[in-house]
Amino acid sequence: MGVAGCGKSTIGRKAAQILQVPFLEGDDFHSAANVAKMKSGVALTDQDRMPWVDAMVDACNVAQSNKAEETIILACSALSETVRSRLKKGLTGDCHFVHLHGEAALLRQRLAQRKGHFFKPDLLQSQFEALELPQGGTTLDAGLSIDEVTKQLCAVIQSKNYTQEAGHHKPCDANHS
Numbered sequence: 288m289g290v291a292g293c294g295k296s297t298i299g300r301k302a303a304q305i306l307q308v309p310f311l312e313g314d315d316f317h318s319a320a321n322v323a324k325m326k327s328g329v330a331l332t333d334q335d336r337m338p339w340v341d342a343m344v345d346a347c348n349v350a351q352s353n354k355a356e357e358t359i360i361l362a363c364s365a366l367s368e369t370v371r372s373r374l375k376k377g378l379t380g381d382c383h384f385v386h387l388h389g390e391a392a393l394l395r396q397r398l399a400q401r402k403g404h405f406f407k408p409d410l411l412q413s414q415f416e417a418l419e420l421p422q423g424g425t426t427l428d429a430g431l432s433i434d435e436v437t438k439q440l441c442a443v444i445q446s447k448n449y450t451q452e453a454g455h456h457k458p459c460d461a462n463h464s
Contacts, residue, residue, distance in 0.1 A: 288365035288421065290414035292394035292401070293387035293429040294436060299362035301433065302440045306358065309350045313363025316342040330413035333369050340370055344377030351380055358444060366417045383447055384421045385440060389429035391415060 289295055296312055303310030317339050321331055343363060350359050357380065365371050365384060375382045389397075395411055420426075425443050427436050 288363060288371075288384050288424075289387040289389070289429065290364065290366065290394060290418060291411055292397040293389045294397075294433065295362035295364075295387055297433055298387065298437050298440055299360045301437045302444065303360045305437070305441055306360075306444060308358040308360060311343065311346055311350065311359060311361045313339075313343055313361060316346065316363075325410065328409050330410055330417070333367060336370055337373065340373045341377065344374060348377070348379050360444075364414065365421075366414060366419065368419050368421075371421060381447075383443075384424035385443055386421055386424050386426045387429040387436065388426050393430055 296314070300310050300312075317325075321335055321339060324331060324335065343361060347359050347361055351357075359380075365374060371384060391411065398411060427439050427443075429436060431439075
C-alpha cells in the first residue's frame with residue numbers, strides 16, 4: 288500500500304513471482320467512472336473507493352478459494368483506515384499491510400516518467416493528504432532499489448509464515464526469476 292509512484296505494482300509483482308503466489312493489481316478493479324475522474328485530475332472520495340475495495344476483496348477471496356492459496360499479494364493504495372478496515376473485514380484470510388513510503392519529490396519524479404497510466408501526477412499531493420499511516424503494518428523505504436525493497440517484502444511475507452504454510456517457501460532473492 289502507499290501513494291502513487293511508490294512502487295506497489297512493480298515490487299508486488301516481482302515479490303509474487305519470487306514467492307510463486309498470486310498477484311492482484313488494484314488498479315484493475317477501478318470502475319470506469321473512477322478512472323475517468325482520476326484521468327481528469329479529480330481525487331477520489333471514500334464513497335468512490337468503496338465499490339473498488341469490494342471488487343478487490345471479491346477477487347482476493349476468489350483467488351484464495353480457487354487456488355487454496357494462503358498468500359496473495361494485492362497492490363493498492365489503501366490510504367485510509369476506512370479502506371483498510373473494509374479490506375480486512377471482507378477478506379476470508381489474514382491481512383497484513385506493507386506501506387511503501389517515499390519522499391514526495393522522488394515520487395513526483397517517478398510519476399512524471401510514467402507513461403500510459405490514468406493517474407495524473409497532480410493528484411499526488413491529495414494522496415499524501417489522504418494517507419493515514421497503518422497501525423500494526425510494516426513500512427518499507429520506497430527510495431531503496433526495487434531489488435532491495437522486493438527482498439524486504441519477501442522477508443516480511445515469509446516472517447508472517449504465510450508462504451511457509453502454503454508450501455511456497457522460496458529464498459528472499461530479488462534477482463530470482
